[in-house]
Amino acid sequence: xxxxxxxxxxxxxxxxxxxxxxxxxxxxxxxxxxxxxxxxxxxxxxxxxxxxxxxxxxxxxxxxxxxxxxxxxxxxxxxxxxxxxxxxxxxxxxxxxxxxxxxxxxxx
Amino acid sequence: xxxxxxxxxxxxxxxxxxxxxxxxxxxxxxxxxxxxxxxxxxxxxxxxxxxxxxxxxxxxxxxxxxxxxxxxxxxxxxxxxxxxxxxxxxxxxxxxxxxxxxxxxxxxxxxxxxxxxxxxx
Numbered sequence: 001x002x003x004x005x006x007x008x009x010x011x012x013x014x015x016x017x018x019x020x021x022x023x024x025x026x027x028x029x030x031x032x033x034x035x036x037x038x039x040x041x042x043x044x045x046x047x048x049x050x051x052x053x054x055x056x057x058x059x060x061x062x063x064x065x066x067x068x069x070x071x072x073x074x075x076x077x078x079x080x081x082x083x084x085x086x087x088x089x090x091x092x093x094x095x096x097x098x099x100x101x102x103x104x105x106x107x108x
Numbered sequence: 109x110x111x112x113x114x115x116x117x118x119x120x121x122x123x124x125x126x127x128x129x130x131x132x133x134x135x136x137x138x139x140x141x142x143x144x145x146x147x148x149x150x151x152x153x154x155x156x157x158x159x160x161x162x163x164x165x166x167x168x169x170x171x172x173x174x175x176x177x178x179x180x181x182x183x184x185x186x187x188x189x190x191x192x193x194x195x196x197x198x199x200x201x202x203x204x205x206x207x208x209x210x211x212x213x214x215x216x217x218x219x220x221x222x223x224x225x226x227x228x229x
Contacts, residue, residue: 034215036153043203043219044145044153055217087153094213095167097143097155 002027002093006086006100012108019075021103023088028068032092035064035073038102039084047086048073075105083107110134110218112204117223124194124227130187130204130220138182141207143216144189146200156202157189160211172198194227201225 003026013019023033031051036044046055048064051071061076075082088100116128128144144156157168157178166178175193180186187204201222208214 032213038153043221044205044216045219046215046217049215089153089215091213091215095155095158096169097158097213099153099155102152 001096002029002090002098004088004090004098004100006088006103008103009101010104010106012106013078014108015078015080017078017108019078019082019105021073021075021086021105023066023071023073023100025069025071025090027093029090029092031067032090033064033066033071034089034091035062036087036089037082037084038087044087078105112206112218112220114202114204114220114223117202117225119226119228120194121229122194122196122227125190125192126194126225128189128191128202128204128223128225130189132185132187132204135206135218137180137185140209141211141214142178142180142187143205143207144178144187145203145205145216145219146198147203147222148197148200151200154200158207159187161209162211165211191225194225196227199225199227 005024007022033051035048038044052064085102111133113131143158159166159178177190179188203222204220205216206218
């Protein structure tokens with residue numbers, strides 16, 4: 001099973017600043033990596049797939065990068081609606097599909 | 109508009125059974141694999157089970173293997189999760205989520221709003 005580790009667990013950022021979230025896989029997932037945003041009481045929302053491709057309707061301030069075992073989600077110019085929990089997920093080696101533990105982006 | 113609407117959650121005693129349903133509209137349900145993903149209160153996301161578009165192949169997480177069974181009815185665009193021998197640790201919001209075209213590991217474009225299952229005496 002591929003273990004996904006996200007860091008940090010909580011990130012405090014001021015509106016308008018940039019947030020950088022990290023996701024590490026225990027094995028090479030070959031860019032088969034997705035990012036999701038989840039707000040309280042809501043279902044997860046797909047942001048990024050294929051490590052760097054934005055899903056339909058996702059603003060350009062969200063960008064994904066990385067390769068192998070190390071991946072990054074960058075949110076440029078944080079807006080109030082971006083404060084949420086973010087999860088990475090690998091889909092290269094399955095079953096199981098595995099998620100990281102999440103990073104909470106909170107207002108500083 | 110794509111919609112996934114889960115139902116069937118509720119309070120059940122340990123050892124009991126429950127069947128969740130997910131009614132899908134807005135995309136070609138029969139062409140896509142589907143997943144169940146759960147989230148325990150205050151915790152992260154955990155994949156539970158997946159089923160191929162045809163229904164001919166399934167996978168279940170080790171934590172639920174032998175107790176849960178995923179199935180689908182392509183004629184009615186509905187996904188199911190039959191849960192038996194429920195444990196307290198199965199308490200979670202259960203989401204249905206879209207999968208890949210046909211079969212294979214994938215991200216999930218579409219998610220339902222979730223249904224809460226509480227296992228408690």
